[in-house]
Amino acid sequence: MTTFASTTPLGRVQSDALAPVRAWLWAMAALIFAMVLVGGATRLMEAGLSITEWKPVAGALPPLNEAAWTSEFEKYKQIPQFIKLFPDMTLAGFQTIYYWEWSHRLLGRLIGLAFAVPLAWFWISGRLPGWLKPRLLGVLALGGLQGAVGWWMVASGLVGRVEVAPERLATHLLLASLTLVCVVWLAVRLKPAAAEPSAGSLRRAATWLLALIFIQIGLGALVAGSRAGMTYNTWPFMDGRLVPPLEDLGRLAPVWKNLFENITLVQFDHRMIAYVVIALALLHGVSAARRAPGTKATRRAAALAGLVMAQASLGVLTLLLVVPVWAGLLHQALAMMTLMMATVHRARLQAD
Secondary structure, three states, X not given: OXXXXXXXXXXXXXXXXXXXHHHHHHHHHHHHHHHHHHHHHHHHOOOOOOOOXXXXXXXXXXXXXXXXXXXXXXXXXXXXXXXXXXXXXXXXXXXXXXXXXXXXXHXXXXXXXXXXXXXXXXXXXXXXXXXXXXXXXXXXXXXXHHHHHHHHHHHOOOOXXXXXXXXXXXXXXXXXXXXXXXXXXXXXHOOOOOOOOOXXXXXXXXXXXXXXXXXXXXXXXXXXXXXXXXXXXXOOXXXXXXXXXXXXXXXXXXXXXXXXXXXHHHHHXXXXXXXXHHHHHHHHHHHHHHHOOOOHHHHHHHHHHHHHHHHHHHHHHXXXXXXXXXXXXXXXXXXXXXXXXXXXXXXXXXXX
């Protein structure tokens, strides 16, 4: 039986015996990345409500004959989205959006298998150290929870709404992002690496960057879910003002509802946090260059700052163009890349 190589008390691997496990985790990260993009395309194509039932097993197959297609189409015709937005949709048009949502759900099932089966094999073959096992089980649980949250999100758009609830969309995306962070973190921590300068101030800044990027992704989901990107399509001002009037920022009652459904406040929050992330990323890059010149930590900090700037620029372009599908997808893809880079950077600065 293959056994795990020795580790330090914090689980740092002393040899590369876990290279297959690490490769598997990076493959899972790639699949989760793809899942987020397919989910984004599904949302932008208005396809997320095309499948009105949750069938974890039977739903793995699409309709296979005309009668089955007609039945699914009739179910879709009963929800507000069809009645209010797409009353002229044909069966062919329905099949297009159905396949987007079906592909999204199928990819979720495949990710579950791609994680559970190798996990069982690595576990049984003795390739996993004790400290890693509960963490991998935690990731597996996050994946199962994601499926349930996905249906919870879809269910919010089947009655009384023409789209899913923004806060549920944000929860769905944040859970996927958290799963991605966990998988990337574990993959990075399994790779043997020489000690790096890890001043406490650099670690704290990297932690704040990772947290703020995560929060910003959630705010972006609220913008998407409330269709806030279709309004205030100017920059740097919103309707001629840097800060919208207070009565516009708090127009909904109860007050907490503004955080999720007030398009003015939702977009304003997304803009403001973007400026904070940009400032912190640039300051962190400069600080890393001064404290650890010529090191991998400095190069990662610079790469992260570059990704943040590129993402912010793409966000402005997406807004000015009123969210075309290609720009929306690219913006979401770059957000995930930035999150992954922030995770890699922070994991490498982990204190020994």
